[in-house]
Amino acid sequence: VNAxxxxxxxxxxxxxxxALLLFIVLTVNAYLTWFERKVVAHMQSRWGPHRVGPxxxxxPLADGAKFLLKEDPTPAxxxxxxxxxxxxxxLALALTSIAIIPFGPNPLPWKIWGQDVYLGITNLNIGILxxxxxxxxxxxxxxxxxxxxxxxxxxxxxxxxxAQMVSYELALTMSVVGVLLMAGSFNLRxxxxxxxxxxxxxxxxxxxxxxxxxFFCFFIAAVAETNRVPFDLPEAESELVxxxxxxxxxxxxxxxxxxxxxxxxxxxxxxxxxxxxxWLSPIPELPWLHFTHYLPSAILIPFGLWVIWDGIRYETIFxxxxxxxxxxxxxxxxxxxxxFPAVNEFVQGPFWLLAKIGTFLxxxxxMRGTLPRFRYDxxxxxxxxxxxxxxxxxxxxxxxxxxxxxxx
Amino acid sequence: VTAQLxxxxxxxVIAVLGALSLIFQRHPIHxxxxxxxxxxxxxxxxxxxxxxxxxxxxxIVYGGAIMVLFIFVIMLLNAGIEERTDxxxxxxxxxxxxxxxxxxxxxAAVARSSESAQGSGQMALASTKEISxxxxxxxxxxxxxxxxxxxxxxxxxxxLAQRDN
Numbered sequence: 001v002n003a004x005x006x007x008x009x010x011x012x013x014x015x016x017x018x019a020l021l022l023f024i025v026l027t028v029n030a031y032l033t034w035f036e037r038k039v040v041a042h043m044q045s046r047w048g049p050h051r052v053g054p055x056x057x058x059x060p061l062a063d064g065a066k067f068l069l070k071e072d073p074t075p076a077x078x079x080x081x082x083x084x085x086x087x088x089x090x091l092a093l094a095l096t097s098i099a100i101i102p103f104g105p106n107p108l109p110w111k112i113w114g115q116d117v118y119l120g121i122t123n124l125n126i127g128i129l130x131x132x133x134x135x136x137x138x139x140x141x142x143x144x145x146x147x148x149x150x151x152x153x154x155x156x157x158x159x160x161x162x163a164q165m166v167s168y169e170l171a172l173t174m175s176v177v178g179v180l181l182m183a184g185s186f187n188l189r190x191x192x193x194x195x196x197x198x199x200x201x202x203x204x205x206x207x208x209x210x211x212x213x214x215f216f217c218f219f220i221a222a223v224a225e226t227n228r229v230p231f232d233l234p235e236a237e238s239e240l241v242x243x244x245x246x247x248x249x250x251x252x253x254x255x256x257x258x259x260x261x262x263x264x265x266x267x268x269x270x271x272x273x274x275x276x277x278x279w280l281s282p283i284p285e286l287p288w289l290h291f292t293h294y295l296p297s298a299i300l301i302p303f304g305l306w307v308i309w310d311g312i313r314y315e316t317i318f319x320x321x322x323x324x325x326x327x328x329x330x331x332x333x334x335x336x337x338x339x340f341p342a343v344n345e346f347v348q349g350p351f352w353l354l355a356k357i358g359t360f361l362x363x364x365x366x367m368r369g370t371l372p373r374f375r376y377d378x379x380x381x382x383x384x385x386x387x388x389x390x391x392x393x394x395x396x397x398x399x400x401x402x403x404x405x406x407x408x
Numbered sequence: 409v410t411a412q413l414x415x416x417x418x419x420x421v422i423a424v425l426g427a428l429s430l431i432f433q434r435h436p437i438h439x440x441x442x443x444x445x446x447x448x449x450x451x452x453x454x455x456x457x458x459x460x461x462x463x464x465x466x467x468i469v470y471g472g473a474i475m476v477l478f479i480f481v482i483m484l485l486n487a488g489i490e491e492r493t494d495x496x497x498x499x500x501x502x503x504x505x506x507x508x509x510x511x512x513x514x515x516a517a518v519a520r521s522s523e524s525a526q527g528s529g530q531m532a533l534a535s536t537k538e539i540s541x542x543x544x545x546x547x548x549x550x551x552x553x554x555x556x557x558x559x560x561x562x563x564x565x566x567x568l569a570q571r572d573n
Contacts (some may be wrong), residue, residue, distance in 0.1 A: 050434035082437065136472020143476070147437060155483065162480045166473065186536065297449050
C-alpha cells in the first residue's frame with residue numbers, strides 16, 4: 001500500500017485537496033448566506049436570523065435541509081434536457097474556477113509521501129485565461145435556464161443576463177491587461193510575486209495603486225458578471241418575479257444559489273490576488289515591525305474569549321454549551337499560533353489572503369444593503385460608454401509607462 | 409504517450425459526436441449547444457498539444473463570446489423547431505462523392521504531414537510568447553489589416569442597423 005501511495009502521490013493528494021476544498025467552499029457558501037442576512041439585517045435595523053441555533057448559526061443547515069426535502073416539480077412544457085443541464089452547468093463551472101486560486105505562498109511545513117503540498121489545487125501557467133474561459137462559459141447556465149423554462153419572466157431574465165455578460169466581459173478582460181503587463185505572466189502566483197518586489201513599502205507595493213483604474217473597472221465588471229446588486233437585473237424581483245430561476249424549485253434552485261455565492265468568492269479571490277497583493281502583508285516588512293506577525297493570535301484570542309463570554313450568558317442552554325465550545329477552539333488556535341513560530345510563519349500568507357477575501361465579501365454584502373438596482377439602459381451605457389473606454393485607456397497608459405521605464 | 413492517445417481519442421469522439429448532433433438536432437438551441445461541445449472538445453485537443461494559450465482563447469472567443477451571441481439571437485427570435493425539407497437534388501447526387509473526396513484529400517494531407525513531423529521529431533509548442541512574437545513581428549501587417557477589415561465590418565453592420573432612423 002505504501003509503495004502505491006508513493007507512486008501515485010500527486011494524484012491522491014490532488015483528489016484529497018479537491019474533496020477538502022469542495023467541502024470548505026460549500027460550507028463557506030452556506031455561512032456566507034448567514035453572514036449576508038445578518039449584515040444586511042443590521043444595516044436595516046433588524047436582527048436577521050436568530051431563532052435556529054445560537055445567533056441563528058444553524059440557519060444555513062436548516063435551509064440546506066429544506067432545499068433537499070422540498071418537492072421538486074418540473075413545470076409542463078419545459079425543454080427537459082436543457083432544464084436539467086442549466087443548474088448543473090452553473091454550479092460545475094462556478095466550482096471549477098476555485099481550483100485555479102492559490103491560497104498560500106509556501107508548501108505545508110512537512111512533506112506527504114515525499115511531495116511538497118501547496119495550498120491550492122493547480123498552478124496553471126494560463127491561470128487567469130483559464131478563469132476567463134470558465135467565466136465565458138458560465139453565461140450558459142443562466143441563459144439556458146431562462147430559455148428552457150418556457151415561461152415569460154425566465155426568458156426575459158435569461159436574455160438580460162446574456163446581454164449583460166457579453167457587455168461586461170469585454171471590460172472585465174481589458175481591465176486586467178494592465179496587471180498582466182506589469183507581471184509579465186498569466187500565472188496567479190507570478191502576479192502576486194510581481195507585487196512583492198517592494199515588501200518594505202507594505203500596502204503601497206501592491207498593484208492597486210498603479211492600476212487604480214483597472215481595479216475599479218475590474219471590480220464593477222466582475223460584480224456585473226456575478227449578477228449581484230446593483231447589477232442583478234436578470235433576477236430583478238420587482239419586475240421579473242425571480243428572473244431566470246423562477247421555474248426552479250428545491251435543490252435545482254439551490255444549485256443556482258450556490259453557484260452565485262461561489263462566483264462571489266472567486267471574484268473576491270481574484271481582486272485580492274491581482275490588485276491587493278494576494279497573501280502579502282499590508283504592513284511594511286521592516287525588522288521593528290516584525291511583532292505584527294502575531295496579529296492572527298492578537299485577533300483570534302480576544303475574539304475567542306469574547307465568544308466564550310457571550311456564550312456563558314446566552315439565553316438558551318444549547319447556546320450556553322455550543323458558543324463557549326466554539327470560543328475555546330478559536331482561542332486554542334490563537335494560542336497555538338502564538339506559541340509555535342513555525343506554524344505562525346506558515347499561517348501569515350493564508351491569513352492575509354483570507355482577511356482580504358473576507359473584506360471583499362463584506363463589500364459585496366454592503367453593496368447589496370446600500371445600492372439600488374440599475375435601470376437597463378443605464379446598465380448598457382455604463383458598460384459600453386464608461387467601463388470599456390476607461391479600461392482600454394488603462395491598458396494604453398500602463399503599456400506606455402512600462403515602455404518608458406524600460407526593462408527592469 | 410498512451411494516456412495522451414487515450415485522451416485524444418476521447419476528445420475526438422466527443423468532437424465528432426457533437427458535430428453530428430449539431431446537424432441532426434431539430435431545435436436551434438440544441439444545435440448551438442452541440443456546437444459549444446465541439447468548441448470545448450477542440451480546446452481540449454489544443455491543450456493536449458501544449459498550446460495552452462490557443463486552448464484558452466478558443467473557449468473564451470468561440471465557446472464564450474460567439475456562441476453566446478448565437479444563443480442570444482436564437483432566444484431573442486424565439487426560433488422554433490426546424491422543419492425538415494426535401495434534400496436538394498444537387499446535394500443528393502453530388503453530396504456523398506464530394507464528401508468522400510474531401511475526406512480522402514484531408515487524410516492524404518494528414519498522412520503526409522505526420523511523416524514529416526515524425527522526421528523533425530519535436531512537436532512545435534505554441535506558447536503565448538511565441539504566438540505574440542509571430543503576430544506582432546513577422547505577421548504584423550496581415551494582422552493589422554485583418555483587424556482593420558473587422559473594424560470596417562463592424563462599422564458596416566452599424567450603418568445597416570441604423571439605416572431606418
